[in-house]
Amino acid sequence: MTLRARVTLLTAILILVSTSALGALTYVTSSRLQYDTIDSTLTSAITDARVRSLATNPRPVPDDVYSPVALARIDRNGIVTVLRQAGLGSDPLTFPQLSAETILAARISPVSVEGSPSYRVIVRQPVGRASVIAAAPLGDAEKNLTRLAVAIIGSVLAVTLLGAIAAWAIVRRFFRPVDAMVDAAQAISLGDTQRRVPTARPGTELGELSESLNLMIGSLTASIATVEASEDRLRTFVSDASHEIRTPLTVIRGYVELLQRDGGESAELSTRALERIESESRRLERLVTQLLLLERMDAVSAASFAAFDLAGVVRESFEDLAALNPDRTVELDIEPAQLVGVEDAWRQLTANLVQNCTRHTPAGSPISVTLRQRDGQTTLTVDDAGPGIPPEQRAVALQRFTRLDPSRSTNSGGFGLGMSIMRAVVDSHRGRIDLLDSPLGGLRLRITLDAASPM
Incomplete structure (x- = not known):
């Protein structure tokens, strides 16, 4: 009944x-x-x-x-x-x-x-x-x-x-909002996630119920959208990772077959094949290492955080860049800064910054590094004089396996993971990374996060 x-x-x-x-x-x-x-x-x-x-x-x-x-x-x-x-x-x-x-x-x-x-x-x-x-x-x-x-x-x-008839009419009218809620719930269960429950009279129990249901539906819709987006990213990631892994494996297999056919008769061919096998193996190792790092950043938790000297990490990485590239002007404006987080992840981030500066800026071009920790915020800014990234491409530059210049990335041995690793590190510390125009004419990469524990 x-x-x-x-x-x-x-x-x-x-x-x-x-x-x-x-x-x-x-x-x-x-x-x-x-x-x-x-x-x-x-x-x-x-x-x-x-x-x-x-x-x-x-x-x-x-x-x-x-x-x-x-x-x-x-x-x-x-x-x-x-x-x-x-x-x-x-x-x-x-x-x-x-x-x-x-x-x-x-x-x-x-x-x-x-x-x-x-x-x-x-x-x-x-x-x-x-x-x-x-x-x-x-x-x-x-x-x-x-x-x-x-x-x-x-x-x-x-x-x-007469009372029963009147009661039925009153109850039927009273239950109209409930019927509308049931219809909306059935439509939503069939996939119409844009449907919402009609709002009943404000200030009544049904009004409060309809508002609560709409909030819940909105939250569920957002969660579903997040899960679907995550699944899409996962499928894309697996597809791209499979492609990237297949490329060095194909090269290695090709040279192995070449060595088998040659039988060691040509010393020059054997040497060349072994060099290529070694380089592709190292390339594959780097890819796996970067993928594992991304996975660790996705699963990082506050339990693994500890206080460390961020200023020392940044200074060491860019002083190494200056030592290995004496023709470059590396300007360091680094103030003392302590951070609660994963130190190894930040060392990988600064290493990627150095690698990007080396790969994608002209030899001898200047680099400016600034680190500030003021008013409860830590800001790391890196400016270069390279070609930069067009504004319309900056939104996708931080995504995984994104190559804004595929030929350049392939030639330099990159997989399009460097920027996404930096983003994963910053996201795991509840920070923000922005790509802007640099006063030096190239790209300005700015990282902003809380000075204290980010969690």
Whole structure:
């Protein structure tokens, strides 16, 4: 049974019970009022002087006169003598048959006597006189009570039916927002993630529920989009990694087959083949190392963080660059800076920065390195005088296996992972990396993160 059906049924039951109780109270009250009226009539009749005179001087009722009360007397021997019958004189009603017990009870209070018709009876004994019996027929009262009972039952059923119909209509209207929520939920379950639950009246429970559901749906939609994007990146990553790994393996296999066919007859060919096999093996090793580093950065946690001297790491890397490239001007403006993070990851990051400067800037071109730690932030800026990266390509430059100049990257032995490794390191430390125009004419790479623990 649906909730609206249960609510409607419960409402109908409550209406039925309450109206039945009210009807029963009305019937009991009316019945008591009817009998009280009859009892008052009997008491008035039996105490009337004219009635008392009938005990000694009975007179017949005219044919055209209706008498509401029948009268009788009881002598000392218990013999009942009817003095006057109820009803029309021409068609009187039968006087009730009274037992001794009934007469005795009627002396105390009015009693009802079943029969055809039924009577209400009282017995009184005036001082010095015989006992007088007054009996009023209950036919009209019983008919009135029967009609009242039928009216009450009909009214109860009608009110219950109308109440149930009204309750169903009200509940149906009340549940319209719920129906809309159900429809929206079904549509969302079928894949319509842009669907939202209609907002109910603000300030009501349904309004709060609809707002909460929309927030939950938005959160789930965002989570689904994030998972789908992650799966897309994973598929792309696996595809690109497979391609990059296949290339050196193909070269190695080709030279191995060449050596097998040559059989060692050409020393020059053997030397060349071994050199290429060695270089491709090292290239493959570098690729695997970089992929493992990316995987570690994706899984890094605060438990592996420790305080270290970031200024020392940056200084060592770029002083090595200056020592190995004496024709370059390497300007270092490095202030003391402590960081909580993974020191090895930052050493790899600075090594990639040095490698990018060496590979992608003209020989002898200047390089400027600035490190600041102020106002709760650490900023590392590297400027070069190379060709830079066009603004329209900067958004994808930090993605994995991105080669902005494929021929240049291949010639230099790169896999398009250097920038993505730097981004992974910075992301794992809750930082930000920006690619901008450099005052030296090339690329400015700026890394910004909190000076304290990033987690």
